[in-house]
Amino acid sequence: MGWSFKLHGALAGSLSAIAVLLGALTFLPGRPVAPGWWRLAVVAAIPLLAAALVRIMLTRTDRGTRWLAFRCLPGTVQMGLAALLLGGAVLVGLGSSNPLQDPRIVDSRYYAWESHSRITREVSRSTYEAVAADQTRLFSLGMPAVMLAAAAGLVLVAGELRRDEALTRQQA
Template sequence: MGWTFKLHGGVAAGLGAMLLLLATLTWLPGALPLTGVRWLAAAILVSLFLTFESALVRLILTGADKHAIWLAFRCLPGKVQMTLGALALWGVVLLVFSMATEGNLQSAEVRDGRYVAFDTTPHARGTVEISQSRYQDVLESDQRTVLAIPGVLFLGAAYAVLATGELRRADGAAPTSRMSSPL
C-alpha cells in the first residue's frame, strides 16, 4: 500500500476518533467549552467533505465491487481492522444512545432572556420555552450529534481508503501474463 493511502486513512481515522471522543465528553457534567464555537462546525464540514469525497473518488477509480472491497479490508493487519471496527462500533453506539435519550427538543437558543427550543413532537411542532437545565441538556445533545455523525463518516472514509490501498497493492503484486511470441 502506498504512503498516501496510509496517510489519508490515518488522518481520517484520527479525525473520526477525535470527534467521537469529543461527542463522548458531552455526557460529562458541565458544558464543553466548544459549545459556542461556530467555526468548529464549518471546519468539520469542510474537512469531512474533502476527506470523504477524495476517499470515494479513490474507491470509484478502483472499479471494485463491495465484496472485493471487504476482502481487501480483511487483508489489512488485524490491529487496523480491530481499531477501525471498535471505533465504528463506538460511534454507532454513541449515536443510538444519543438519539434514544434526546427527546423531542432541538436547536436550543436564548431569545430575549428566555430559553427556547424547537419541539418536534408530532401534531405539536413549534418553539417552546424550556428551563435553563433543559436548555443545557438540549445543547449537549445537539452537540453530541453534530460531533458523532461526522466522526462515523470519517471512519467510513478511513475504511474506504485503506481498503482501496490494499486493492491497489494487490493489483500491483498480481503476476502479469506475458504472451510468448511464436518466434
C-alpha cells in the same frame, strides 16, 4: 499499500477518534466541548470522505472484492475502524434520541422545538443545556466521526486493492 493511502487513512481515522473522544467528553458535567475544536472534524469530514470515495471508485471493484480487501487489513486496524464507527454511531443515536431539538435563546428565555407536538416551547436552562449538548453530539461530532471513520476504512481498502493490483502486475 502506498504511503498516500496510509497517510489519508491515518488522518481520517485520527480525526474520527478525536471527534468520538470530544463527543464522549460532552457527557461530563460542565462546559461540554471547547468551542472551535469540533469545527476541524466538520470541515475535514467532507473532503476526506469525498477523496476516499473517488479512490475506492477508481479501483473499479465490486462489493465482495472490497470486503475481501478489508479482511486483508491487519486485525487491529479492522477493530479500530469498527470501534470508531460504533463510537460515532452511539453519538448519533444518543444525540437524536432527545424529542427536543433546535435550542434557542430569545430575550433571555430558553426555547426548544418539540418533535412530538411540532411546536416550539419554553424550557428551563438545564433542559436547554442538555438539548444543546445533544445537538453538539449529533451534528458536530457524531456525524463527522462516522464520516471520517468510513473515509479511513474506504481509503485503506482502496490502498489494499491497489497493492494487490500491483502484485498481480508484477507476477504477470
